Amino acid sequence: MRSRVMMRKTGTHLILFVLGLSFLAPFVWMLLTSLKSLEEISSLPVTIFPKLVLWSNFSEVFNVIPFTDYFLNTLLITLLSVVGQLFSAPLVAYSITKIEWTGARWIFPIVIATMLIPYQVTMIPVYLIFQKMGLTGSIWPLVLPTFTGAPLYIFLLRQFFMALPTSLIHAAKIDGASDFRTYWNIVLPLSRPALTSVAIFTFLYTWSDFLGPLLYINDAARYTLTLGLQAFLAEHYTEWGLLMAASVMFTLPIVIMFFFAQKQFIEGISLTGIKG
Amino acid sequence: MRKNNFTGFAFASPWIIGFLVFTLYPLGASLYYGFTDFNVFQSPNFVGLDNYNELMKDDLFWKSVRNTLYLTVISTPLNLLFSLLTAMLLNSRIRGLSVYRTVYYIPTIIPLAATSLLWMWIMNAQFGLLNAFLGWLGLPQPNWLADPALSKLSLILMGLWSVGNIIIIFLASLQEVPQSLYESASIDGAGMLRKFTNITVPWISPIILFQLIMQIINNLQYFTQAYFVVSSTNLNQGASGGPENSLLVYAMYLYHNAFQYFKMGKASAMAWILFVMAGIITWVIFKSSKKWVTYGGGD
16 A cells, blocks of 8 residues: 555656756757857757857847847836736726725726737737827837736736735725825735736746837837847747747746745736636 | 725726726727728728628638647646646655756746747757757657748747646645545545545636636647747748748737738728637636636535
8 A cells, every 4th residue: 555655756857857857958959049159050960968058149139139228128118018907907906896886896807808808809809999199119019908908817816915905904094094005005015925926927928029129110219029039030040049048038037036036926827817 | 985085096096097098998999990981091991891801701711720729728737737747746745856846937937039049949940959959869850830830839839838827726725725635535445536526627627717718818829939930931021921820829810910911891891800719718618617717625
């Protein structure tokens, strides 16, 4: 009996371990490729470790594309989007969980329903609105919508606010605090973990977004990193050492952020996945 | 209750404005554009069902429908099943859980652009890691993304690398299943499979339902990865759909129509077909879910 349990444990470990290796291997391959010369990459047999470790791919990326500009453009859009979501999503979530008013019952089902609408359905008219406003080509079509609250984050914060003890809010109101004071001084400080999750997910989403920038940003000087990578790929599709070096630099900020805020990542994911 | 209406409205106003401007109006506008001939430079001209008729006779439209359905029908169940099995292995009180969880989760935070580039390189027919590995094992070395018969399967394989968030969600819900249920089932002599179908699945079925719907909606909008793969094979920068248009997914063809051919009316018609399809699929799944989803669990 005991040996059977042991065997099952070992089997589970073995599967998880091999699976883990195959999840890690692509990263390792990305790093190793970024250190290889073009000659080595395009010769057979395929080598695993670089014959000669070459750091120059990383500096070469800055010569081939204006990486710093793309990086700063992306960072600006991303930070503004984080501000936008942190401004709007908690306000809406508070209104439907902690304020008794007629709209509270109506808004939440609509928020959930809008999560099911494909981006492509509203894409063209929204594009035309921004075109009329003369904003296409700027970052505003990517940033402005974040100030109206994305359904996923409203949903996540609603779950969190509902779990906050109502007694705290009642106590504050009995002491004569307005809704805004209660929101600002009590609810928001208590919601730091959930707000951090919203900030992280917004950062991730915006940093990685491709279709949005593809629609609105056509001036190469204003490219985001995803657009820059795509343009780079279309021109230098055989120079994998450079492409991998650029991918490493593009991905690194996110991986660093992950290791600093691992707990919020995992908790946030669990919070959005569980419905009801 | 009445006096709070102003405050409630004020707090919700960012969303209300956003809903009206970025969702409700665009929904109506794209429905209308779908019935017009519209190229952005001139105002829309009503043409009735012309766009829809044109689409029904358009081979590329049907190709894109088939490509997207192929991706959705294979990759949705595959991703969910793979995630569930992995989550169950992780849930067996093993040591090193947090390390495994991290390793499986990290690929999902990598931007799709970088994921696509990385896998295009791994799946490179001549110098890629995958074919080197297969060759070392003495197995055939296919052309993966460049082969019209395999290109979509290659993307599906690539997608399996990014299911970590579903694994985490399933794991979190598996951890909430009371152990006592399994213990009493063991006493009754239930095997692994019985426990899985009679305890695990009913208990986490609401989460499976939610993930199923979100996966389908996302897969119907599949775009970025296919766009990147196509970019590398498309040096003249025109609109293309990869090898023999095998990667011309629905969202890509819609994008081509709207922003490369400036057929906004036709693209809007495609958008509404997508919307209606997504709506019908979601509705059917919800209806059928009454048979297999248990709310409240345990009783």
